[in-house]
Amino acid sequence: MTGFETTPPNRPADRLVTVFGGSGFLGRHVVRALAKRGYRIRVAVRRPDLALFLQPLGKVGQIVAVQANLRYPDSITKAVTGSDTVINLVGILQESGRQSFSQLQTEGAGAIAKAAAGIGASVVHVSALGADASSTSLYAKSKALGEVQVFSACPDAVVFRPSIVFGPGDSFFNRFASLARALPVLPLAGAETKFQPVFVGDVAEAIARAVDGQVSGGKVYELGGPEIETLESLVRYMLETTMRRRAVVSLPLPAARLQARLLEAVDTLTLGLLPDSLKLTRDQVTLLQTDNVVSEAAKAESRTIEALGITPTAVEAVVPGYLWRFRKAGQFTTGRGSEAQAEIPDTLADEPLASGSQHRPGRASGPAIGPDAASPSRMGTRWGTRD
Numbered sequence: 244m245t246g247f248e249t250t251p252p253n254r255p256a257d258r259l260v261t262v263f264g265g266s267g268f269l270g271r272h273v274v275r276a277l278a279k280r281g282y283r284i285r286v287a288v289r290r291p292d293l294a295l296f297l298q299p300l301g302k303v304g305q306i307v308a309v310q311a312n313l314r315y316p317d318s319i320t321k322a323v324t325g326s327d328t329v330i331n332l333v334g335i336l337q338e339s340g341r342q343s344f345s346q347l348q349t350e351g352a353g354a355i356a357k358a359a360a361g362i363g364a365s366v367v368h369v370s371a372l373g374a375d376a377s378s379t380s381l382y383a384k385s386k387a388l389g390e391v392q393v394f395s396a397c398p399d400a401v402v403f404r405p406s407i408v409f410g411p412g413d414s415f416f417n418r419f420a421s422l423a424r425a426l427p428v429l430p431l432a433g434a435e436t437k438f439q440p441v442f443v444g445d446v447a448e449a450i451a452r453a454v455d456g457q458v459s460g461g462k463v464y465e466l467g468g469p470e471i472e473t474l475e476s477l478v479r480y481m482l483e484t485t486m487r488r489r490a491v492v493s494l495p496l497p498a499a500r501l502q503a504r505l506l507e508a509v510d511t512l513t514l515g516l517l518p519d520s521l522k523l524t525r526d527q528v529t530l531l532q533t534d535n536v537v538s539e540a541a542k543a544e545s546r547t548i549e550a551l552g553i554t555p556t557a558v559e560a561v562v563p564g565y566l567w568r569f570r571k572a573g574q575f576t577t578g579r580g581s582e583a584q585a586e587i588p589d590t591l592a593d594e595p596l597a598s599g600s601q602h603r604p605g606r607a608s609g610p611a612i613g614p615d616a617a618s619p620s621r622m623g624t625r626w627g628t629r630d
Contacts, residue, residue: 255281260454261323261364263287263311263355264332266294268412269369272447273332275300280451287311287322313351314341319358328454329359330367331393336382336414337524339515344385353392356400365460366400367453368393369446372439372465373535374404380530390463399460401453403446406467406535409558410443411565414519419481420569421520428490432499432523433531434475439467441548442556449551458551466548467537468555474531477558484562485569486576499528 260277264270265286277284278301288294291308298306311322313333323329333347333355352368359366374386393400407415422429446466452458472480475491482489494502503525510517541547548555570576 256283258327259283259285259325260328260330261285261287261326262330262332263313263322264334265330266297266308267332268410268414269408269443269446270332271297271300272410272443273330273450274306276444276447276451277454278302278305280455282454285309285322285326287319313347313354316354316358319354320361323355323358323362323364326359326362326364328365328367329355330369330450330454331355332369334369334371334386336527337522338381344381345388348382348385349388349392352389353396356393356396360396365454366393366397367450368400368402369450370402370404370463372404372406372467372537373530373533375533378530378533380533381526382530383533394461401458401460402463403449403453404463404465405441405446406439406537407441408443408446409440410561413443415440416477416481416562416566418520419478420485420566421518423482423485423487423489424569426489428492429478430492430494430498430502431474431478432494432496432502432528434473434491434493436474436531437471437534437536438474438477439471439536440477440558441466441468442561445548445553445555448553449548452551452553462546463541464546464548464551465537465541469557471536472558480558481562481566484566486571487569496528496532499531500525503528 260282262270262273262277262284265274265284266288270286274284274286274297282305284301284306286294286297286306286308287310288308289310289312291310294308297308300306309322311318313319331352333351335342335344335347338344356366356368368390370386370390371383373383374390375383376387376391378384378387390402393402409415419429445468449458449464449466458464475493478491482491503523506517506521506523507525510522537547567574567576
């Protein structure tokens with residue numbers, strides 16, 4: 244014994260993880276999960292100055308943002324230099340300018356995987372449930388072709404396909420809640436399409452476990468939540484949670500495509516200034532014609548989130564915690580008469596529930612009642628006075 248402890252081999256602090264797209268909705272949760280484990284994290288984004296908000300998630304110097312653009316291979320190579328694991332979270336729902344599906348989700352995914360393979364780093368790639376090389380949706384097709392390129396460069400890569408991801412700051416429940424606040428009617432394309440919403444924290448945990456080496460490589464894992472619901476039922480749940488009454492109209496396919504074409508034209512004419520909550524493309528309408536749920540094959544082959552040892556979080560356990568801001572009175576909306584408020588009493592208990600209780604019904608203390616309900620008040624009528 245020399246008096247000095249031997250440093251454990253391969254501890255997280257000795258490993259560098261590069262996260263492409265780490266400043267996005269899913270990315271910030273992945274960075275948080277990795278930071279808690281002690282990994283050194285390099286966030287590769289187009290605008291490092293817009294990713295500085297991630298640094299407080301870790302210790303001083305633990306999280307660093309660097310510039311990288313998937314359209315420039317040299318920037319990718321520099322970003323992965325010295326990395327032990329490379330995570331790709333880059334994805335878009337709508338093409339704009341030079342940001343195309345094929346450029347980012349196919350060629351970009353392949354470029355990241357090739358750069359990682361060149362330095363011997365492991366790869367974790369996030370695709371999407373519904374990825375299909377034969378799909379008529381450009382989004383779904385590009386995701387599937389991206390997976391092919393990833394496995395071609397890194398046969399042992401871990402690929403995750405999540406369904407729609409929800410959580411604070413998501414673009415699903417928040418989007419429809421924004422629309423419900425502004426519109427009297429909510430027209431839905433693909434109202435009967437089935438989804439299996441998965442909590443962003445659960446997806447981030449799955450990715451972190453892959454970085455830990457707890458997930459077998461060379462496979463595609465399909466991540467879904469505990470419930471399968473149609474788009475219409477999810478929108479109606481949002482309305483119930485935000486306590487708003489809106490008509491929900493299911494659009495036939497021709498009408499949905501016409502709506503998408505019109506919104507695309509408006510977005511073009513306004514130079515992309517159309518709010519994200521109003522944007523809808525014909526490709527998205529095509530994508531909404533296919534169910535977005537975990538396949539039976541994935542269940543049979545243990546390629547699900549449950550197989551990774553993660554109990555998926557239900558929508559009801561998280562969504563009300565961040566949709567309250569869309570209620571008419573925000574957090575002060577009481578919802579009297581609703582099922583959620585049915586068990587909340589209107590008055591205080593008339594007697595203490597236990598001998599050690601500090602509750603004194605006759606001499607209650609608080610802002611409305613004051614320190615002594617029996618004494619006269621200099622401020623006028625005492626609201627909480629009880630006989």
